[in-house]
Amino acid sequence: MSPENRQKSERIMAWISPELKDHLDQVISQRRKKNPRYRMSDLIREAVRHVIDNDSQIMGSKAHQVRTFQRQADRLAANIQTAEQTVALLQNVNLQLLAIVSALSLKQQGRDIEPQQLIDLAIKSAQGDKARQTLQHLKSMTTKDK
DSSP states (O other): OOHHHHSOOOOOOOOOOHHHHHHHHHHHHHHHHHOTTOOHHHHHHHHHHHHHHTOTTSTTSHHHHHHHHHHHHHHHHHHHHHHHHHHHHHHHHHHHHHHHHHHHHHHHTTOOOOHHHHHHHHHHHTSTHHHHHHHHHHHHHHHHTO
16 A cells, blocks of 8 residues: 555545546546546545535634634724724823813913813814814913913
8 A cells, every 4th residue: 555545544435427427537637637647536535625625614624714714803803993993082082181181270370261162172182183283282372371
């Protein structure tokens, strides 16, 4: 027994229709052009491997691994999206708190700020790039009086 056949110790027999056998013979003749030693058993093993690899219900199949990986990737993407939303919310809250603290600081320095101005500053601070400008404006206002 050749070393290649020692690994293949199980034998399976199946009955097929003459039409299917003719199709298999055609495939084998095409494959033998590339590999003259290609046999019916090689084709059957290849076909069985293809079925197993593409059945997502079979543990260890390539399709099962792809499906499992896709589920994990989808969960990770959802977690990242949730984390991004949480970070954005926390940034907005942080900016609003900075606006409030700055307004209180201005008030302590004797500079009055109207509630509507405070609301406007909080809204501006929650608007992305304008947040940096607003914070810089608030900081400059607090440092002017020092």
